[in-house]
Amino acid sequence: MILLSVYLFTRFLNLFSEYDLAVRLIKKLGIADIFDELAFYFKFPFVRYAIIVGVLIALCSSLLGVTLVLKRFSFIGDGLSHVAFGAMAVAAVAGLTNDMPFVLIVTVISAVLLLRTGQNAKIKGDAAVAMISVGALAIGYLLMNVFSKSANISGDVCTTLFGSTSILTLNKTKVWICIGLSAAVVALFMVFYNKIFAITFDESFAAATGTRVSLYNLILAVIIAAVIVLAMNLVGSLLISALVVFPALSSMRVFKTFRSVTVCSAVISILCALSGMLISILASTPVGSTIVVVDIAVFFVFYLIGFLKAGIKK
Amino acid sequence: MPLITCKDLSLGYDGKEILHGLGFEVCAGEYLCIVGENGSGKSTLMKTLLGLNQPFSGSVVLGEGLKKNEIGYLPQQTQIQRDFPASVLEIVLSGFCGVMGVKPFYTPAQKSAAVRNIERMGIPHLKNRCYRELSGGQQQRALLARALCATGKIILLDEPVSGLDSKATAEMYDIIERLNREDKITVIMISHDITAALKYATNILHIGGEIFFGKKEEYMESSVFSNSFGGEKV
Ligand SMILES: Nc1ncnc2c1ncn2[C@@H]1O[C@H](COP(=O)(O)OP(=O)(O)OP(=O)(O)O)[C@@H](O)[C@H]1O
Numbered sequence: 107m108i109l110l111s112v113y114l115f116t117r118f119l120n121l122f123s124e125y126d127l128a129v130r131l132i133k134k135l136g137i138a139d140i141f142d143e144l145a146f147y148f149k150f151p152f153v154r155y156a157i158i159v160g161v162l163i164a165l166c167s168s169l170l171g172v173t174l175v176l177k178r179f180s181f182i183g184d185g186l187s188h189v190a191f192g193a194m195a196v197a198a199v200a201g202l203t204n205d206m207p208f209v210l211i212v213t214v215i216s217a218v219l220l221l222r223t224g225q226n227a228k229i230k231g232d233a234a235v236a237m238i239s240v241g242a243l244a245i246g247y248l249l250m251n252v253f254s255k256s257a258n259i260s261g262d263v264c265t266t267l268f269g270s271t272s273i274l275t276l277n278k279t280k281v282w283i284c285i286g287l288s289a290a291v292v293a294l295f296m297v298f299y300n301k302i303f304a305i306t307f308d309e310s311f312a313a314a315t316g317t318r319v320s321l322y323n324l325i326l327a328v329i330i331a332a333v334i335v336l337a338m339n340l341v342g343s344l345l346i347s348a349l350v351v352f353p354a355l356s357s358m359r360v361f362k363t364f365r366s367v368t369v370c371s372a373v374i375s376i377l378c379a380l381s382g383m384l385i386s387i388l389a390s391t392p393v394g395s396t397i398v399v400v401d402i403a404v405f406f407v408f409y410l411i412g413f414l415k416a417g418i419k420k
Numbered sequence: 421m422p423l424i425t426c427k428d429l430s431l432g433y434d435g436k437e438i439l440h441g442l443g444f445e446v447c448a449g450e451y452l453c454i455v456g457e458n459g460s461g462k463s464t465l466m467k468t469l470l471g472l473n474q475p476f477s478g479s480v481v482l483g484e485g486l487k488k489n490e491i492g493y494l495p496q497q498t499q500i501q502r503d504f505p506a507s508v509l510e511i512v513l514s515g516f517c518g519v520m521g522v523k524p525f526y527t528p529a530q531k532s533a534a535v536r537n538i539e540r541m542g543i544p545h546l547k548n549r550c551y552r553e554l555s556g557g558q559q560q561r562a563l564l565a566r567a568l569c570a571t572g573k574i575i576l577l578d579e580p581v582s583g584l585d586s587k588a589t590a591e592m593y594d595i596i597e598r599l600n601r602e603d604k605i606t607v608i609m610i611s612h613d614i615t616a617a618l619k620y621a622t623n624i625l626h627i628g629g630e631i632f633f634g635k636k637e638e639y640m641e642s643s644v645f646s647n648s649f650g651g652e653k654v
């Protein structure tokens with residue numbers, strides 16, 4: 107299902123790169139202007155990269171979203187993304203050109219620590235998340251301010267926080283890292299799907315009957331961290347939670363089984379990211395926030411559908 | 421050799437002891453009821469048997485080749501979010517998770533076994549329904565079906581009838597008894613219902629205050645029983 111949608115999407119992109127055909131088709135439909143403009147943008151490789159990466163990131167984050175929402179870890183995305191922000195600041199200060207591996211390692215470690223505190227610790231899960239999250243944010247901003255050589259600090263910070271234009275400036279290496287990382291996330295999720303369900307639904311039953319819960323929680327933490335680092339490229343660190351949480355919440359309004367909720371939130375997330383990116387290209391709005399706004403709109407639609415469905419049943 | 425042997429167990433939380441010097445054993449085919457008042461440590465004991473809690477001292481030894489992933493468990497309460505989307509079948513299948521080890525997917529045999537267990541609980545029509553939309557009794561049966569997927573040998577039940585009406589309670593006891601008699605599954609059950617405990621169990625473990633462990637018949641003669649339930653007509 108997921109692979110199929112990825113496949114269809116690449117086919118769809120191909121169609122656009124043969125844009126002559128597309129333009130001819132669309133001219134007949136009378137909405138040529140918009141599509142002309144899109145076709146124009148699609149001639150640039152960086153726009154195509156951005157779209158591919160965006161869709162992959164949306165897919166990954168929505169897969170994890172269902173589990174995070176159900177485990178009451180909605181905010182872990184926020185906390186981790188602030189850690190990633192801090193790590194990026196450190197990387198920038200240290201003058202690393204490719205900061206992704208470093209940021210990824212730091213985030214993975216924090217994810218493991220945070221998920222561990224969830225079980226039995228002196229400081230409860232949400233408090234730990236809040237502490238690490240604001241701490242990393244403050245330190246990151248401080249570092250950037252004190253050490254940055256760039257003239258436009260607030261612009262840099264804004265970009266890291268809201269993702270604004272960064273998606274359009276991805277270079278080829280980064281695109282390949284993103285593609286590899288998201289392929290790994292999707293593969294891990296599919297392989298561990300049944301275990302993830304078991305430890306999400308009832309962790310103590312799973313542990314009691316011999317499932318290696320701590321191992322799978324660890325794997326989950328690593329996947330989450332990878333998704334966060336990925337998603338920072340798309341929407342920036344302040345908006346990640348939206349990308350993770352909204353598709354899951356939307357599909358939970360309407361669907362009632364774990365599998366259908368997961369599949370549906372993947373589809374929602376991909377479609378929202380796609381339309382969000384297209385809108386942001388046409389209307390030249392910031393990518394991240396546009397995607398999130400589309401996600402919110404879809405949430406209300408699904409809320410309504412769920413509401414009507416419940417009404418009909420009665 | 422018994423399936424489970426406990427020696428000199430001392431249990432508690434955060435350094436505070438709630439049970440002390442507890443020893444008992446469970447043999448294959450037995451039906452053990454654990455009784456005791458609220459807060460006496462029954463659930464804690466069960467979690468210790470399952471390896472979810474570490475005892476302060478003493479040991480829990482599994483015998484007769486019983487492996488940790490061959491034990492079924494029905495928790496007292498499952499803290500499941502009100503909005504958790506999951507069908508009964510998905511939940512029952514998750515009972516196989518421990519048996520699978522590192523294998524990622526359920527086999528067709530496991531899938532049909534899950535369906536059989538749902539039928540055994542008398543809820544085949546609820547197979548694809550959403551778990552959270554079931555009644556308490558139906559949920560309890562679904563969770564028992566899940567526990568059966570995890571085991572064919574021994575099942576631990578923590579107050580399986582709490583919150584059920586008298587009809588559902590009777591049916592639940594009936595199902596459990598059949599599992600014990602017909603399928604030869606060893607049962608360890610926590611119960612507040614002393615009448616049912618005395619009706620179905622072969623052995624009784626009484627904890628809290630005085631400790632008693634032995635055959636049901638011995639228990640009914642013992643002073644522990646008359647002190648706790650003396651006024652009650654059984
Ligand atoms: N996680 C915990 N941390 C600290 N103390 C606990 C914890 N769980 C239980 N206790 C304490 O341990 C004691 C025994 O609890 P337990 O749940 O085992 O009782 P129980 O016999 O199952 O009671 P009930 O009949 O109400 O189910 C209680 O006094 C309880 O307050």
Ligand SMILES: [Mg+2]
Binds near residue numbers: 462463464496578
């Ligand atoms: Mg209890």
